[in-house]
Amino acid sequence: MSTPSQVDVRRAIAGAQTVVVKVGSSSLTQPSGHLDPERLDALVCALAAAHMQGARVVLVSSGAIAAGFGPLGFDARPSDVATQQATAAVGQGLLMARYETAFARFGVRVGQILITAEDTIRPQQYRNVERTLTRLLDLGVVPIINENDSLASNEIRFGDNDRLSALVANLVRADALVLLTDVDALYTAPPSQPDSKRVAYVPNVIDALEDITVGGSGSKVGTGGMVTKLEAARVAAVSGIPTVLTCAAQAGPALMGDPVGTVFAPVKARGSSRRLWIGFAAEPRGIIVVDAGAAQAVRGGRASLLAAGALEVRGEFSAGDPVWVDDESGEHLARGLAGFDSEEIPQMLGRTTAQLKRFLGEQYAHPLVHRDNLVLV
Ligand SMILES: Nc1ncnc2c1ncn2[C@@H]1O[C@H](COP(=O)(O)OP(=O)(O)O)[C@@H](O)[C@H]1O
Numbered sequence: 001m002s003t004p005s006q007v008d009v010r011r012a013i014a015g016a017q018t019v020v021v022k023v024g025s026s027s028l029t030q031p032s033g034h035l036d037p038e039r040l041d042a043l044v045c046a047l048a049a050a051h052m053q054g055a056r057v058v059l060v061s062s063g064a065i066a067a068g069f070g071p072l073g074f075d076a077r078p079s080d081v082a083t084q085q086a087t088a089a090v091g092q093g094l095l096m097a098r099y100e101t102a103f104a105r106f107g108v109r110v111g112q113i114l115i116t117a118e119d120t121i122r123p124q125q126y127r128n129v130e131r132t133l134t135r136l137l138d139l140g141v142v143p144i145i146n147e148n149d150s151l152a153s154n155e156i157r158f159g160d161n162d163r164l165s166a167l168v169a170n171l172v173r174a175d176a177l178v179l180l181t182d183v184d185a186l187y188t189a190p191p192s193q194p195d196s197k198r199v200a201y202v203p204n205v206i207d208a209l210e211d212i213t214v215g216g217s218g219s220k221v222g223t224g225g226m227v228t229k230l231e232a233a234r235v236a237a238v239s240g241i242p243t244v245l246t247c248a249a250q251a252g253p254a255l256m257g258d259p260v261g262t263v264f265a266p267v268k269a270r271g272s273s274r275r276l277w278i279g280f281a282a283e284p285r286g287i288i289v290v291d292a293g294a295a296q297a298v299r300g301g302r303a304s305l306l307a308a309g310a311l312e313v314r315g316e317f318s319a320g321d322p323v324w325v326d327d328e329s330g331e332h333l334a335r336g337l338a339g340f341d342s343e344e345i346p347q348m349l350g351r352t353t354a355q356l357k358r359f360l361g362e363q364y365a366h367p368l369v370h371r372d373n374l375v376l377v
């Protein structure tokens with residue numbers, strides 16, 4: 001795929017049929033831990049305009065914790081998990097109430113979807129999310145997504161909505177991803193550094209990272225900083241989706257393809273969305289170590305991982321959970337969804353499919369990880 005020009009990428013964003021917009025906490029809330037209704041309304045105005053021009057708009061909105069701690073009487077974003085989860089339960093309701101009112105002024109309906117990584121990693125649940133989102137969009141609704149902060153367990157969570165938004169863009173086969181934050185663009189270094197310069201165009205996000213110094217969050221309510229935004233732009237780029245990153249106040253111009261913020265070109269034609277989800281969605285729960293022959297087969301990209309080439313299993317996981325496939329030196333070769341619970345695997349190690357069938361029964365005569373569920377890293 002040849003690299004498109006900046007103008008081409010901005011034009012593609014302006015013409016997007018389906019667009020995923022992610023907005024960060026600092027763009028919707030005040031440092032006191034309350035919503036900032038004016039800024040939220042201004043954002044909704046830009047999104048409603050895109051919706052009324054025929055775009056299918058999905059909003060990934062942060063802000064539950066940042067909007068909930070003020071009303072609960074805290075001076076700052078709580079740092080312990082239980083209070084964060086309780087705060088998110090309060091803030092999420094306030095956030096949705098305001099979105100509903102703001103979109104209603106334009107006659108637009110919204111629907112809330114709260115996602116946990118755990119909910120979406122298994123094929124059936126993944127398809128469930130996909131189906132619900134597609135149906136909402138078909139019904140002309142603007143889905144508003146957040147991580148289910150109140151229930152997500154700390155061990156397995158997206159943690160930041162930047163990465164979640166790129167996965168959602170992939171899931172709904174979006175034509176563009178818009179990342180809205182509290183800085184107007186990507187800079188060559190954190191904008192607090194006096195010599196940092198705005199980057200208007202990133203033709204290849206993978207190479208670009210070498211020349212850019214990225215830092216953490218600039219606010220007291222944001223979580224990932226620029227690191228997770230670049231990760232999101234990378235996930236989108238390898239899914240064939242262009243990204244524009246700018247501040248929330250520039251949402252309208254960014255959606256219209258105006259020369260604001262930073263645009264990232266797609267680096268690859270669109271691939272299978274489910275495989276990408278396997279590759280990025282959740283931290284693997286365990287490891288299957290394979291011998292040299294199986295490592296070679298897995299690296300080839302088209303083989304399933306058979307028990308015959310597996311040497312060892314580490315960690316505790318259930319069938320359907322994400323796992324690493326490692327070679328003997330400990331190098332990660334691939335990520336995949338396990339076909340069996342971890343405790344079933346030791347008896348299968350090193351056995352051919354015929355042996356598995358004979359000694360353990362028909363139900364074990366299957367790959368440890370099927371090739372459709374395997375993504376090289
Ligand atoms: N190279 C960079 N270019 C632009 N911003 C950067 C860079 N490195 C770090 N940042 C910081 O990232 C912040 C945005 O991330 P974050 O606070 O997590 O926002 P949000 O709440 O919108 O997700 C900016 O305010 C900025 O201070």
Ligand SMILES: N[C@@H](CCC(=O)OP(=O)(O)O)C(=O)O
Nearest residue numbers: 025062063064065160161223
């Ligand atoms: N899900 C959390 C926000 C997580 C997050 O990524 O925050 P941010 O960096 O502000 O986009 C919340 O709603 O408070």
